[in-house]
Amino acid sequence: MGWAIAVHGGAGDIPLSLPPEKRLPREAGLRRCLDVGIAALKAHNHPLDVVELVRELENNPHFNAGKGSVLTTSGTVEMEACIMDGKTMKCGAVSGVSTVVNAISLARLVMDKTPHIYLAFDGAEAFAREQGLETVEMSHFITPENIERLKQAQEADRVQLDYTQPIQKEVPKDAALADGDSQIGTVGCVAVDNEGNLATATSTGGIVNKMVGRIGDTPIIGAGTYANHLCAVSATGRGEAIIRGTIARDVAAVMEFKGLSLKEAAAYVIDQVPRGNAGLVAVSSTGEVAMPFNTTGMFRACATEDGYSEIAIWDSPTK
Amino acid sequence: MGWAIAVHGGAGDIPLSLPPEKRLPREAGLRRCLDVGIAALKAHNHPLDVVELVVRELENNPHFNAGKGSVLTTSGTVEMEACIMDGKTMKCGAVSGVSTVVNAISLARLVMDKTPHIYLAFDGAEAFAREQGLETVEMSHFITPENIERLKQAQEADRVQLDYTQPIQKEVPKDAALADGDSQIGIVGCVAVDSEGNLATATSTGGIVSKMVGRIGDTPIIGAGTYANHLCAVSATGRGEAIIRGTIARDVAAVMEFKGLSLKEAAAYAMNRVPRGNAGLIAVSSTGEVAMLFNTTGMFRACATEDGYSEISIWDSPIE
Numbered sequence A: 001m002g003w004a005i006a007v008h009g010g011a012g013d014i015p016l017s018l019p020p021e022k023r024l025p026r027e028a029g030l031r032r033c034l035d036v037g038i039a040a041l042k043a044h045n046h047p048l049d050v051v052e053l054v055r056e057l058e059n060n061p062h063f064n065a066g067k068g069s070v071l072t073t074s075g076t077v078e079m080e081a082c083i084m085d086g087k088t089m090k091c092g093a094v095s096g097v098s099t100v101v102n103a104i105s106l107a108r109l110v111m112d113k114t115p116h117i118y119l120a121f122d123g124a125e126a127f128a129r130e131q132g133l134e135t136v137e138m139s140h141f142i143t144p145e146n147i148e149r150l151k152q153a154q155e156a157d158r159v160q161l162d163y164t165q166p167i168q169k170e171v172p173k174d175a176a177l178a179d180g181d182s183q184i185g186t187v188g189c190v191a192v193d194n195e196g197n198l199a200t201a202t203s204t205g206g207i208v209n210k211m212v213g214r215i216g217d218t219p220i221i222g223a224g225t226y227a228n229h230l231c232a233v234s235a236t237g238r239g240e241a242i243i244r245g246t247i248a249r250d251v252a253a254v255m256e257f258k259g260l261s262l263k264e265a266a267a268y269v270i271d272q273v274p275r276g277n278a279g280l281v282a283v284s285s286t287g288e289v290a291m292p293f294n295t296t297g298m299f300r301a302c303a304t305e306d307g308y309s310e311i312a313i314w315d316s317p318t319k
Numbered sequence B: 001m002g003w004a005i006a007v008h009g010g011a012g013d014i015p016l017s018l019p020p021e022k023r024l025p026r027e028a029g030l031r032r033c034l035d036v037g038i039a040a041l042k043a044h045n046h047p048l049d050v051v052e053l054v055v056r057e058l059e060n061n062p063h064f065n066a067g068k069g070s071v072l073t074t075s076g077t078v079e080m081e082a083c084i085m086d087g088k089t090m091k092c093g094a095v096s097g098v099s100t101v102v103n104a105i106s107l108a109r110l111v112m113d114k115t116p117h118i119y120l121a122f123d124g125a126e127a128f129a130r131e132q133g134l135e136t137v138e139m140s141h142f143i144t145p146e147n148i149e150r151l152k153q154a155q156e157a158d159r160v161q162l163d164y165t166q167p168i169q170k171e172v173p174k175d176a177a178l179a180d181g182d183s184q185i186g187i188v189g190c191v192a193v194d195s196e197g198n199l200a201t202a203t204s205t206g207g208i209v210s211k212m213v214g215r216i217g218d219t220p221i222i223g224a225g226t227y228a229n230h231l232c233a234v235s236a237t238g239r240g241e242a243i244i245r246g247t248i249a250r251d252v253a254a255v256m257e258f259k260g261l262s263l264k265e266a267a268a269y270a271m272n273r274v275p276r277g278n279a280g281l282i283a284v285s286s287t288g289e290v291a292m293l294f295n296t297t298g299m300f301r302a303c304a305t306e307d308g309y310s311e312i313s314i315w316d317s318p319i320e
Helices: A020-042 A047-051 A053-058 A103-113 A121-130 A146-154 A239-244 A248-257 A262-272 B020-042 B046-062 B104-114 B122-131 B145-157 B240-245 B248-259 B263-272
Strands: A002-010 A078-084 A092-099 A118-120 A187-191 A198-204 A225-227 A231-237 A276-285 A299-303 A309-312 B004-012 B081-085 B092-098 B119-121 B188-193 B198-204 B226-228 B232-238 B279-285 B290-294 B298-305 B310-314
Touching: A002 A020, A002 A276, A020 A047, A020 A187, A020 A299, A047 A078, A047 A187, A047 A198, A047 A309, A047 B298, A053 A103, A053 A187, A053 A225, A053 A299, A053 B279, A078 A103, A078 B263, A092 A103, A092 A225, A092 B279, A103 A121, A103 A198, A118 A121, A118 B046, A187 A276, A198 A225, A198 A231, A198 B263, A225 A248, A231 A239, A231 A248, A239 B226, A248 A262, A248 A276, A248 B232, A248 B248, A262 A276, A276 A299, A276 B198, A299 B145, B004 B046, B004 B279, B004 B290, B020 B188, B020 B298, B020 B310, B046 B104, B046 B188, B046 B198, B081 B104, B081 B188, B092 B104, B092 B188, B104 B122, B104 B198, B119 B122, B188 B232, B198 B226, B198 B232, B226 B248, B232 B263, B248 B263, B248 B279, B263 B279, B263 B290, B279 B298, B290 B298
Parallel strands: A002 A231, A092 A118, B004 B232, B092 B119
Antiparallel strands: A002 A187, A002 A299, A078 A092, A078 A198, A187 A198, A225 A231, A231 A276, A299 A309, B004 B188, B004 B298, B081 B092, B081 B198, B188 B198, B226 B232, B232 B279, B279 B290, B298 B310
16 A cells, blocks of 8 residues: 555547647646645645645646636636545535636535535636635636637537647548547546545546537546545546546446456446547555556656656557 | 336425325326326337426426426526436436526437537526527526425525425524435436337436525436436436435446346445435336335335336335
8 A cells, every 4th residue: 555646637639749849848747746746645635635736737728727728619718627535425516617716626615615516607606706716817717729729620610629630621520529639638636645545636628619508527426537435536538428438437336346456447447438538547545546548648647655656648558 | 128117206305294285286297297208108209208208297397396396596596407318329418507498308408419518507508598499488487486485494494405395493403404304305307218128317407495506416417316328227316415426327327237236226226325315216227127216205206117017106115
């Protein structure tokens, strides 16, 4: 046993030709988050507090969460986030957040300060103000890259799942949702301390050009986010496939009901998802880590108490 | 094998002393919905159409907490949610924060059929409804005097009320706000399977009395209140937060698949993991079995199978 932490910055069709100016800032962002998380675990912070480091990824404009969120079809930002405690199974989720600097912290407040689990849109925004959370103009979250992505997606008349290669004009319209689309779209963190306390947190801007009001997998307990006494999971990829596949819940269910290890369970679940659609990070109560994906790549990093650490984008998928 | 259908009008602390004027209209509502569903199955309608049809009937019935008759938010408004899922294709649709659409379940169906998404909420859902030409009305259409009274009582008691309840005991301590004493009826749902094993589920609700504006419950959460795959179709009811944590609907199917349990065993297994007084569910399997379990005082429910069996109940054998 021992503590363990894993972080992701989204799975998808990340081109192997990703230029350094896009790759390096993200690797640096993952490295910084990993260091923040490791320090917090070494200082014996509770995993719930550790995974709230997702705030760092939200503040980093290179990831699709918080600042840097992709835009709806109306050019607006509607963020969602979710947090869950494996021991108590308390959880909190928000959707349709447009002015709150850190949606994950709002989700945490829903969990800690209300009798509910999930608040959305106007109600979530009102609660944020009641609680004195930091809010800003929506323009704060919008980056030039995302304005460009929205423009490209609308020109291609299809839903774009975030970072993508330049759009091929000859791609037929009905390939709109084909595997050619890049699918990076979420940030997340899972952590376990050396007493087996587990927690998970996920945050996202959603998918480029999404319909106003569209909710994805991130705030859906059991889909993009889940933790119980066995493991903590944060998933990323095509939201609709993750919801149908109840990905995060299934990892724990398969461990419990089929007796699989974390790595086996995580691989099993990802295998059930159509290729090109998903990835996840997970830790178990005994300090194991799994980071499988069936997309081209997944921005990820992990570390365990025995000194192992890793930052990767491609390499051995579905491991 | 053969077709099967089950319908529920909510699980909760339904008092055994429920007066006839509250009990009879609900039983009649369940009976009518069951008949509508049976006729549709006999006419070989697809289960997706069957469950939508039945839930629309329940939404239109002011005696149930969905559509007309929805409970109110703390601001006295209506925010409805609904969800539908097809077991064979695993396509699904969900909506939340719907305030003017007469049949939220039909809006959820349109999200499933007409968009690349699964779930739309609040302003976006309302705008989509209008684009699609769905019937919309003033929000006042859904508000009944009983629900205005429930909200008033809940606010006086300063606690979240999970729908129908006994008159509030003034001596109930504030911290019992979320204790099992609260009645927990709060949802309508329908599950159906045809003689070819096609499965579908649909759930619809107004939520919980005095909920915070913007609060989303278990109904639109795939795997919590609503789920279907090739093995079974499930619709859950009760305390939303417990159903979400417990991923009830998904667990029934998961336990059938991963532990090889029958539908009834799997439903009992999933229910046993939920704290007493919190939930109920209805489910049908691809082979035409039916399960209707609850760990609350009662659950308004009805079911029928092709062999001629049918049942309408409120209390009786819980966790059978």
